[in-house]
Amino acid sequence: MAYFDLHLNLNEDDKAIREAAHKFAKEVMRPMGMELDRMAAEDVVAAHSPIWEFLRQAYELGYHKGAFPTEVGGLGLTPLQSHILMEELFWGSAGLGAVLLLAAWPYVKILHTMNMELIEEFVVPFCQCTDASMTGSWAITEPDHGSDTLNVGADCWSDPKIKMQLSARQDGDEWVLNGQKSAWVSCGPTATHSMVNVHIDTSKGLAGGGVCMLPLSLPGISRGKALEKLGSRDLPQGEIYFDNVKIPKRWMFVGPEEYGDWVINNLGFGNTSVGVVALGIARAAFEETLAYAKERVQGGKPLIEHHSVQVRIHRMFAKVEAIRAMTRAVWEVNARAYPPLSEYALAVKTYCTETAKDVVDEGVQIHGANGLTKEYFIEKLWRDIRPMTIADGENSVLNALGGRILRDTFPRTSVNLIA
Numbered sequence: 001m002a003y004f005d006l007h008l009n010l011n012e013d014d015k016a017i018r019e020a021a022h023k024f025a026k027e028v029m030r031p032m033g034m035e036l037d038r039m040a041a042e043d044v045v046a047a048h049s050p051i052w053e054f055l056r057q058a059y060e061l062g063y064h065k066g067a068f069p070t071e072v073g074g075l076g077l078t079p080l081q082s083h084i085l086m087e088e089l090f091w092g093s094a095g096l097g098a099v100l101l102l103a104a105w106p107y108v109k110i111l112h113t114m115n116m117e118l119i120e121e122f123v124v125p126f127c128q129c130t131d132a133s134m135t136g137s138w139a140i141t142e143p144d145h146g147s148d149t150l151n152v153g154a155d156c157w158s159d160p161k162i163k164m165q166l167s168a169r170q171d172g173d174e175w176v177l178n179g180q181k182s183a184w185v186s187c188g189p190t191a192t193h194s195m196v197n198v199h200i201d202t203s204k205g206l207a208g209g210g211v212c213m214l215p216l217s218l219p220g221i222s223r224g225k226a227l228e229k230l231g232s233r234d235l236p237q238g239e240i241y242f243d244n245v246k247i248p249k250r251w252m253f254v255g256p257e258e259y260g261d262w263v264i265n266n267l268g269f270g271n272t273s274v275g276v277v278a279l280g281i282a283r284a285a286f287e288e289t290l291a292y293a294k295e296r297v298q299g300g301k302p303l304i305e306h307h308s309v310q311v312r313i314h315r316m317f318a319k320v321e322a323i324r325a326m327t328r329a330v331w332e333v334n335a336r337a338y339p340p341l342s343e344y345a346l347a348v349k350t351y352c353t354e355t356a357k358d359v360v361d362e363g364v365q366i367h368g369a370n371g372l373t374k375e376y377f378i379e380k381l382w383r384d385i386r387p388m389t390i391a392d393g394e395n396s397v398l399n400a401l402g403g404r405i406l407r408d409t410f411p412r413t414s415v416n417l418i419a
């Protein structure tokens with residue numbers, strides 16, 4: 001049975017989406033995520049990996065194009081419906097949910113350009129794809145530049161001494177890319193396409209960046225080994241190298257003039273999504289822990305019959321509901337706003353990932369030593385929530401950026417809704 005929804009006016013379509021997504025998350029994603037978690041990183045991206053079967057099934061269901069409008073071939077879900085869908089998928093497996101989110105990410109950003117040529121070239125085929133033969137990724141982080149790449153408006157942002165490790169130079173009708181992205185690029189080892197941040201105008205420091213879209217099959221592109229890591233092991237990550245890679249001019253869809261705004265707007269959407277990842281993990285931790293507390297007997301009765309455990313379980317529940325309410329409110333506005341309300345998105349990402357980390361940690365504590373063993377799902381959830389305070393921007397760097405946005409824009413007086 002699906003988790004109760006305080007939104008009492010869900011219509012039949014909303015409920016059907018939730019039931020179907022919950023079934024897929026429970027029956028397909030949860031077991032596959034657990035299987036992938038125990039595999040070596042190289043096996044997770046190998047031809048025999050269950051990850052491909054997951055993608056095929058998700059694409060067949062159309063989950064990769066849930067948020068895309070019907071005009072370009074998407075499912076045209078309402079913002080509420082896409083929040084419901086993503087919550088369920090992240091509940092099943094945060095890593096596999098992220099694989100699907102990343103698969104769609106560059107195409108969402110191309111859609112936002114309103115450039116019909118690029119939409120026809122990339123977004124329409126992506127929405128038509130039913131066999132997962134077209135999947136995306138986003139490559140911004142570099143070995144020497146993590147927070148630097150997101151630190152818009154900080155002192156270092158316009159320092160010409162700081163240079164990205166991936167540069168793009170114009171050569172006639174083409175751009176030529178040289179350099180590399182870090183091992184943290186989600187789906188770097190598996191994606192067919194990537195949205196890539198590059199350095200164009202080095203005299204402006206990091207502010208002189210650009211963003212392009214490209215297939216990862218181009219000559220001169222190679223990839224590193226899949227990364228071995230603590231958590232999110234069902235989300236493959238790895239380096240991408242560029243050696244004189246040539247792309248047509250039109251694929252560079254953001255230039256230095258609008259680069260800083262683009263980075264902030266991109267966080268406005270991405271950070272909201274990471275909040276929903278945190279929601280899925282926190283809800284799973286709460287449900288696992290309550291079930292465990294009903295089974296485990298200490299002091300002659302189940303843990304849940306002890307007053308102090310009741311208090312702790314209820315605090316976990318309160319935090320899950322707070323994360324749910326906050327992510328949903330911001331998701332519903334930012335799905336329709338351009339530019340998105342980034343100060344809210346940054347608040348969602350930082351607050352909800354920290355709060356979810358507390359929820360999962362308490363879940364481990366209530367499991368006692370069992371919470372530290374691979375026999376119990378809470379152990380995976382603990383490893384999966386940990387990276388979320390760093391993914392899509394380390395939280396204190398995001399809070400500082402949020403503070404600068406508030407310094408310049410508070411109080412906000414309007415929002416520009418596009419749909």
Ligand SMILES: Cc1cc2nc3c(=O)[nH]c(=O)nc-3n(C[C@H](O)[C@H](O)[C@H](O)COP(=O)(O)OP(=O)(O)OC[C@H]3O[C@@H](n4cnc5c(N)ncnc54)[C@H](O)[C@@H]3O)c2cc1C
Binds near residue numbers: 150186187396
């Ligand atoms: C699960 C996961 C998924 C990811 N997916 C992607 C992806 O799809 N694509 C991609 O490109 N990248 C991805 N990343 C990388 C991610 O964006 C970076 O890890 C993040 O931006 C932080 O960079 P860093 O790890 O290099 O840390 P650093 O930037 O080295 O930061 C280390 C510490 O120093 C502090 N710090 C840094 N700069 C400053 C400063 N100027 N002032 C004060 N303190 C500072 C930070 O607060 C932090 O605590 C992912 C990471 C994770 C964990």
